[in-house]
Amino acid sequence: MRETFIQAAYLVASALFIVAIKLLNSPRTARLGNGLGALGMLLGAVATLFYREVVRYEWVLLGAGVGGALGAWMALRVQMTAMPQMVALLNGFGGGASALVGLVEVLRKIPEGEDSALWLLTVGLSILIGAATLSGSLIAAGKLHEVLTGRPIVLPGHHYQTALWLIVSLGFVLWPLMNPAILPYGLLVASATILGIWMVLPVGGADMPVIVSFLNSLSGLAAAATGFVLQNYLLIIAGTLVGASGFILTTIMSKAMNRSLWSVLFEAVGGQEGATLAEGRTIRQTTAEDVALMLSYARSVVIVPGYGMAVSQAQHAAKKLVDALQQKHIETRFAIHPVAGRMPGHMNVLLAEADVPYDLLWEMERINPDFPQADVVLVVGANDVVNPAARTDRSSPLYGMPILEVDKARTVVVLKRSMNPGFAGVENELFYKPNTYMLFGDAKRSLEAITQSVSEG
């Protein structure tokens, strides 16, 4: 009887998760969806407390109290600019929890003589995926938080080493099938942890959106594998849904960079520090006052934000400029490249924080046909995603990547700290075009200066 009630609660929780993810697809319903997801989680957790096996509550309460407080503290305190590392960390904790549950099951059931092949296999996979997700996410968060360098870290024969750790880990997963024992699972924790670290170390900052969504997918799969271990359908359903959604995002991100997940994981781009800068080519510098003048004669303005906007926290300054321009009845929009920033949707979150309505944010496919009619394009801290070499230069590492075609606009102003090349270490032809002007300096200050001149003018 008791069991039936618990399973009924799980059934409702599964339905709530499905509806939650469905509602997360539309901006109008997303918040409700998130709330329903939380409700499903609460229902699932409370129902679990009624299991006959659950005889002690003090440890559960201790873990839940500490974890809940930490989670809430992180969520309420984190800056919007730090969202990529926050998401990476959360992926990691989810994966870590799955690996730990798998490990506890091993400690309990192997001595009892568990020898079902499917069980041994899935418990191994939950530990493998979970532990690799935890260590990989910590490395990703470290890179995003700039505790570690954002550039690829590549050891000699790195990818062979990664492949080796994967094979070794799979070996530890299969070993117990022949001879069930606890030891291989302990070794598996170690090898999977190394695998996760090795997998993420060579991934550079610009490839981070791909790896963050990939880790998201893995955290779901780890939960699903744990569901197999516990024969808990709620875990299988919820984990698989997340695995699928993370996988779809990974595909979208890879496409937007014209790279496969394989090449992101195994072919580091941007290792070379400071690419060669063309000597003797002329660029046109400009001042904030001149940009303000250009803007006030414009009818259509497009702002292209990139990671540089996040770094200098320029989103509020950008919003003020938009307000000033709109007051003068100048049409102003943002053009968002799918991989601008360090995680999927990074720019959208930052601009939402600055109170920019999301219908001013135009996706790449929608805005590209409009660039020839744009009078002024302001490129704020974006580089590789506006490099025309992606269209024209077969030898460029960026070749084939879909870009925002800002070079087709009447005038382009690039706000940039210095002439350093973008993350991929590739020279940007855009800077040397006759209709491009460079405005050097901190993006936030530059935008503020432009806004001031626009308002006064």
Next chain:
Amino acid sequence: MSELLFALFVFMLAIFLGFELISKVPPTLHTPLMSGSNAISGITLVGSIIAAGSEENLLSIVLATVAVAFAMINVVGGFLVTDRMLKMFRRK
């Protein structure tokens, strides 16, 4: 054994359902979808609660309690931060 096979059917259906559900997400929602669905993957919480409430030896209890804490960070942090983000999204 048959129960695990049944679980494989559930798994397969959930894969197809997942792809159907998330085929057309607007880029504006990429981050909230990721953090929100991530919070859902904290469902391992259920497994860790059973373990922390039922295990007998100390090592298992400690591991399970850490698992509860990890899963709770994932769940509470994920849902709260997603709500914080979604609150900011608005139309003109």
